[in-house]
Amino acid sequence: MKSELVAKAPIRADAKAAPASGFSIGSIISHTLLIIVSLLVLFPFIWMLDTALKPNGQVYQFPPTLLPNPISLDNFVAVWTYLPFGHFLLNSLFVALTGTILVMITSSLAAYAFARLKFAGRDTIFFAYVATLLIPQAVLVIPEFLIMRYLGWINTYQALIIPGAFTAFGTFLLRQFFKTIPLELEESALIDGASRLRILWEIILPLSRSALGVLGLFTFIAFWNNFLWPLIVINTEDVVTIPLGLQMFQGQHGTEWSYMMAGATISVIPGIFLVILLQRYLVEGITLTGIGGR
């Protein structure tokens, strides 16, 4: 009984364990050390922002200063005007949002078929899907590049979006989640003659918000962070996304650290923001599915 409780409500079990510790010396030392480790983990982000807020001349100042004096937002203004960083940002947002919407559509349709419909070869096809999760992306980029080149898609948004829009990961994750939804809910809708598409849209998807949230988060971030693929298919400034833009900037102005860090700070904001926003889903999502990320 107790084990079931722990398994079902992991977070509550945590909360119960904590207050028992009191304020012993051991507990204080443990917390202090953990705070130090956390600060070390946060330090690169702190240093990034710190460097972005000080003039380039102060970057190598010795002894180092932790707080920039005076704090200036000039570098952020500069990357906006100096580099077309605003344009890169729009490109990244457009590619990541479009890609995420496509992944959610294609994955939920396929996942519903795998979870609920009976058809010839279902298990074979599903096994093939799952097996491809083990194929390294790096192996596929050369043929994918050749397909893009054949289609004349080099230096286009399609090249950045389409190859990433069909993930076995999303199908797998949603299929596992759909399987946990009771069948009875759909049966009564089927009796009333609702189409499968309507059932998916009105019953299954609203019940799968957390799984969709986790998938959406990971997909958006995967598109946003992707570097190898844009590096291969993009070589004009028009379609450059943020990671590629940062790398270009490093190549052209490698010593202007405060500008580079202003750009880097902008690049990490969505990831950090989404983690904080979806922290509950994140911990639960990984608990539930045992899978995530790439």
Place this chain on the structure above:
Amino acid sequence: MSIKKPGRIPATIEKVAPPGQAHASQAASLGRQRIRRSQWRNTGIAYLFLAPNIIGFLFFTLLSLLAAFGLSFFRWSLLTTPEFNGFGNYVQLLTIDPVFHQVLINTLYFVFGYVPLNIIVSLGMAVWISGPIRFKNVFRIIMFLPVLTPAVGVALVWLLMYDQGGIINQTLLLFFHIKGPNWLASDQWAMPAVILMSLWYNFGYNMLVFSAGLQNIPQHFYEAAAIDGATRWTRFWHITIPLLSPSLFFGVVLTLISSFQVFDQVYILTGGGPGIDTTTLVLYAYQNGFTYYKMGYAATVSTVLFLLILVVTLLQFVLQRKWVHYEV
């Protein structure tokens, strides 16, 4: 989460079902017959549902995998027509190319340096935070923060920190009076520096996976062991590790697969240098394909990478029988 679900269901059903459905049970049995009779229709619908995903999947995964394999038997510079080369590329790669040997050693150095460190640190942090610690989720989220940020963005700040006059060497000088090396330009320190940055970047993911696994270990196992007088260390080895082994296995397999493919941070931090000391397999494939335009040779490198990952993963699945316990 499953607890929340029932609350929403009635509302959703009402939307679908027209009101005034009095003979629900009768209708249900009739409906079930109808569903059974129309089962054959499912195949058509199923393929329609699958089509958007499966067409892309065929092109960008299956076809691409076969193409990479096929291409590895050709010599092709993109400008000329591909020229069949038999096993020529493989012979060149495995027996002649001295760069490839170094690249393979570098990749193994990275993998076997990084993966054990990642597992030890993420497991250690997960166990530590699962103990009597307040604000657990705050600490977990902090450790997880780097995971979702772009490798290029964070590698740039590490590039600045690793600089000869950067904050790491300044700290070493200020507090320990040690003159630090030029980390990324030193053949001795470049790879450890890349490993350290990768560890910082990724350990939070496994930490979260292990934390979830730890929460599922029933508390009474520990209580019983404590009554028997087991030390903390014994409890860790005889309760935590076996009961966490499915999560550990999952973490090890995924971390191994991804570590063989390390690219972004190497590209930014060292560009594969000094010399070719940190050039890894994916970087070498990239250079062959998109710097020298040797498409066939690049495909050969990536096929070898694929086979390597496949062998290591299969080995993991064979070895798991010896240490992974699925029963609780």
